[in-house]
Amino acid sequence: MTEFIPPGTRYFDLPSPFPMKRGGELHGARVAYETWGTLSADGDNAILILTGLSPDAHAASNDGNPEPGWWEAMLGPGKPIDTDRWFVVCVNALGSCKGSTGPASPDPGTGRPYALDFPALSIEDGARAAAHVVDALGIRRLACLVGNSMGGMTALALLWQRPGIARAHVNISGAARALPFSIAIRSLQREAIRLDPEWNGGRYDDAHYPESGMRMARKLGVITYRSALEWDGRFGRVRLDSDRADDEPFGLEFEVESYLEAHARRFVRRFDPNSYMFMSRSMDWFDLGDYCSPHCGDHDTDAHGALAALGRSGLEKALAIGVHTDILFPLQQQEEIAEGLRAGGCDATFLPLPSPQGHDAFLVDFERFGPAVRGFLDGLG
Template sequence: MTEFIPRATRFVDLPDGFPMRAGGTLHGARIAYESFGRPSPAGDNVILILTGLSTDAHAASHPHDPGPGWWEAMLGPGRPIDTDRWHVICVNSLGSCKGSTGPASIDPRTGEPYRLDFPELSIEDIADAAAHTVRALGFERLACVIGVSMGGMGALSLLTRHPGLARSHVNISAGVHSLPFSIAVRSLQRQAIRFDPQWNQGRYDTEHYPCRGMLTARKLGMMTYRSAREWDSRFGRARLSPERSCDEGPFGLEFQVEGYLDFHAQRFLHRFDPNSYLYLSRSMDRFDLGESCGTTAEEALARLHLEKALVIGVESDILFPLSQQRELAEALGAGGPGVEFLALESPQGHDAFLVDVARFGPPVAKFLSVGW
């Protein structure tokens, strides 16, 4: 088992005996983060970013790690999230394998990786760990918390569990819970991993690794991260070269779209821990903001006291359909803050926030520049 930690990652220790919502505690746990820009003397220019499932804390390049980050075009000097103005903290989710404590980390009680002995993980745990990180770094009040995909769920949990921690919120391609379709997809992903004999009840290693399960899981995910319209426009029914098709044998890869999925799944294969994938994906399925707050999601959101909020969705997103962002914006608006809802027409589906900066950048930049 391996953790995949970017070279400029820094760490905040969680309190010893960090309690998990579903039971169990963590000892000697930590959260990985990177920061961008400088805090103002008053510390009133801090933005927290909560990420999607498989993302690390390296959101953008900086002097300590000049390699491009996962949100490179959105974050940096003069970019929509302008680090000449804002001090940005991006955390790696608790339960991940990118520096924060998760199933691939060493359990101090045994000296071995946690594997399936890691406690049951919830979005609420991820939110609490992120809130602790912010406070441990010396900040009691955020200018904004930005959450994308799974991070959007985490941001909503953080706002309701830690009222007053953030003045404003940007929620992108997320919702107050997962819908049946996305739960079904992630169920198939987990099944692909668990049914691979090499998974071995979570006791795999680099020589006995569930390659087939992870490849299938990643391909299933990638099919839902983009839209059918994009697949049509990019690939149509174009075939792979005869050499590539022959290399795969009977019933192997034939179409270019198959080659695309295979190439990117192979790249992901040894860059994410399978057990972490299982834990994080299940936490998304189980999250329900209303249930978490002991009420309805609408009531929980109406109780928030934000100065303003921006909710963005994409009409081609099938994982978190646009109706979820519209409902989220309406519920946030019931609480009194100025809420803007944007339905973008990007053809790139759920992953549009990663690649369609031309559409996402201007509204985020405007939100962060007006009214401060």
């Protein structure tokens, strides 16, 4: 299978069977994770990082794997998330193909990859899986729960399931519920994969692989992860040299097209298409407001339900960071998170950042995100 699991990944076996929110159960499922730093004797210096859709558990270099991780600038000795002080755990999301059990994992019943026989995956399933890792590591209560993007959703689900599991929380470019614009984009990404004949209802292999569908999906992802503002400065209208331009009719001509193509090509064979489909849909389904009916009324059409559900987090302190240029998880959604947490008695701050990089800013704009996260963590008792 098309799995790219970093060396040094550790695994935690989930209770078997592991029941799934929407029905079905997993047998012999596991969660991949990595750690940095040392847990204090009291078990009170732990930080859990929950990731976006595509990252693995290798957020930064560590003893098990000296390669830089996807959040290398944020995590390590003396860095904003200072591993001299904190014991940090990063969990690969349930349903991913980066070590945790997902649709590309063998179905113990058949020995073949689950593919579309994987049970319907919810954000909440990932939250429960992550909680098992926290408990197993002897963490009494998380000093801080950090969630980025999809991980921001997972973090809020976890706080609902286990109020008080964390003293503090940093929610980065997350959301308490999926909104129709983002649903539309993810739906179109999934459609691109479904339309690729090689997807074959989820039964592909390395020789017959939905490469063009994944390429389309990833390009649309990259477009919506970034922003017009950033790309104006970065690419402008620069064209490819004639030796790099495409001879195909309507082929690549501008630098920005080549950038997207290169990004997509790198991703296509490094992420399992079915895993992408299941995780993508789990985000569409996520609405913390599902938990506070009936007293919140019709929360299909407004934010009240989600706001009310945020109230029982058990958090003491929280920081919700968003970015002005984010079109996928727009700023109002992080403001809503801070507002909901605050209504529940948490000392919650909303921090809008003027990063030009859109939704992905937390992966690149360390000048802004570094001090924001460092300042918050330094302020924890």
